Amino acid sequence: MSAFRTLDDVDVENKRVLVRVDLNVPAENGVVTDATRIERVIPTILELSRAKAKVILLAHFGRPKGVDPKESLRPVAAKLAEIAKRPVAFSEDCIGEAASSAVAAMQPGDILCLENTRFHKGEEKNDPDFVKALAANGDIWVNDAFSAAHRAHASTEGLGHVLPACAGRAMQGEIEALSRALEHPKRPVAAIVGGAKVSTKLELLGNLVTKVDALIIGGGMANTFLYAQGVGIGKSLAERDLAETALAILQKAEKANCAIILPVDAVVAYHFAAQAPNHAYGLESIPHDGMILDVGPQSIERIKGAIDEAETLVWNGPLGAFELEPFDHGTVVAAKHVAARTHAGKLLSVAGGGDTVAALNHAKATERFSYVSTAGGAFLEWLEGKPLPGVEILRKK
Numbered sequence: 285m286s287a288f289r290t291l292d293d294v295d296v297e298n299k300r301v302l303v304r305v306d307l308n309v310p311a312e313n314g315v316v317t318d319a320t321r322i323e324r325v326i327p328t329i330l331e332l333s334r335a336k337a338k339v340i341l342l343a344h345f346g347r348p349k350g351v352d353p354k355e356s357l358r359p360v361a362a363k364l365a366e367i368a369k370r371p372v373a374f375s376e377d378c379i380g381e382a383a384s385s386a387v388a389a390m391q392p393g394d395i396l397c398l399e400n401t402r403f404h405k406g407e408e409k410n411d412p413d414f415v416k417a418l419a420a421n422g423d424i425w426v427n428d429a430f431s432a433a434h435r436a437h438a439s440t441e442g443l444g445h446v447l448p449a450c451a452g453r454a455m456q457g458e459i460e461a462l463s464r465a466l467e468h469p470k471r472p473v474a475a476i477v478g479g480a481k482v483s484t485k486l487e488l489l490g491n492l493v494t495k496v497d498a499l500i501i502g503g504g505m506a507n508t509f510l511y512a513q514g515v516g517i518g519k520s521l522a523e524r525d526l527a528e529t530a531l532a533i534l535q536k537a538e539k540a541n542c543a544i545i546l547p548v549d550a551v552v553a554y555h556f557a558a559q560a561p562n563h564a565y566g567l568e569s570i571p572h573d574g575m576i577l578d579v580g581p582q583s584i585e586r587i588k589g590a591i592d593e594a595e596t597l598v599w600n601g602p603l604g605a606f607e608l609e610p611f612d613h614g615t616v617v618a619a620k621h622v623a624a625r626t627h628a629g630k631l632l633s634v635a636g637g638g639d640t641v642a643a644l645n646h647a648k649a650t651e652r653f654s655y656v657s658t659a660g661g662a663f664l665e666w667l668e669g670k671p672l673p674g675v676e677i678l679r680k681k
């Protein structure tokens with residue numbers, strides 16, 4: 285980590301420190317359902333507070349289009365206060381009068397969380413005026429959001445151009461742990477990729493197939509591939525307009541000698557709800573008004589077989605809608621299988637992603653993985669060897 289500035293390189297006493305954290309945690313109706321990302325940034329926050337910095341948290345939540353009370357960070361800040369066992373003030377805007385008066389009221393050591401940066405268009409556009417408005421409330425920028433470091437947004441990258449910058453402890457820890465685990469992976473290497481963020485992750489797979497020996501695809505990602513291959517997927521979550529991209533990835537995988545493991549059957553329901561009546565179907569008979577919510581029993585056996593052949597496994601994205609029982613089954617069985625092989629010393633396993641971590645916690649498998657990162661998309665891009673904007677900006681010039 286010596287290539288990056290860290291908290292060891294900055295004097296923060298009495299300074300207003302803008303800390304970019306990833307508070308994009310799984311939540312349901314304003315209740316945080318997995319607090320891993322919060323827990324991981326607490327050490328940075330408390331270290332800064334003990335060093336008498338004014339600790340000002342910047343984060344996004346969800347993908348709102350403008351201001352949306354459903355995507356407020358307020359309940360997440362309350363959860364953070366509970367875990368840190370410290371008061372955390374909240375400002376209902378991350379720039380302007382609301383933010384500046386909240387910052388002006390701070391004493392050294394205080395903690396303040398600013399509202400969702402994505403309530404402003406300038407965040408994702410990395411708009412210099414928005415960067416300036418954020419920077420007006422800080423003297424130093426600490427980036428502790430490795431899991432958002434693949435985004436060149438105002439709070440994840442832009443601030444590094446206008447304020448002295450360094451990595452926080454969670455960022456530092458992620459890069460060190462991932463490098464240690466995966467810089468020289470033992471082959472064969474398998475990757476499991478699932479989840480719902482198909483459009484932002486699909487293109488990554490084109491590079492990933494040149495780096496791994498087997499790619500196991502599940503979740504909404506698999507539905508997109510199945511659709512591209514002409515399988516009727518009914519009302520399943522998929523990015524149908526990315527079918528061409530999916531086919532190109534399959535061709536690339538063949539050239540690169542990367543085995544592709546796609547589902548051969550699927551668990552289908554008619555409502556996106558826990559305990560919804562469901563049935564396992566072969567791919568040729570998926571009902572046109574049904575939704576694939578999990579991989580089927582034969583697919584699970586194939587996935588376990590592919591895991592057995594690997595020496596190293598990386599995983600991002602659940603295999604099904606794991607939040608809704610019984611559609612957690614495929615993900616839970618696969619997670620337990622990876623955990624057992626890792627515990628037996630037969631596999632090095634690294635998983636990452638906000639929902640993936642929640643799924644592994646749900647499966648009670650987390651402790652037995654070799655390493656669990658908070659990052660999903662960022663982890664996949666790091667794995668590809670792509671420079672991450674939020675990390676590059678921290679490099680010592």
Ligand SMILES: Nc1ncnc2c1ncn2[C@@H]1O[C@H](COP(=O)(O)OP(=O)(O)O)[C@@H](O)[C@H]1O
Nearest residue numbers: 479480481503504577604605637638639640660
């Ligand atoms: N077949 C499916 N249909 C609908 N949603 C799915 C399906 N498979 C997985 N998901 C959803 O994918 C989400 C996680 O995806 P993603 O955000 O890409 O993962 P991560 O946060 O770990 O990077 C979960 O909320 C899960 O319910």
Ligand SMILES: O=C(OP(=O)(O)O)[C@H](O)COP(=O)(O)O
Nearest residue numbers: 308431432637638659660661662
């Ligand atoms: O949850 C996140 O990424 P992940 O789902 O890939 O783990 C990050 O907070 C980035 O969010 P984004 O994919 O909406 O930019």
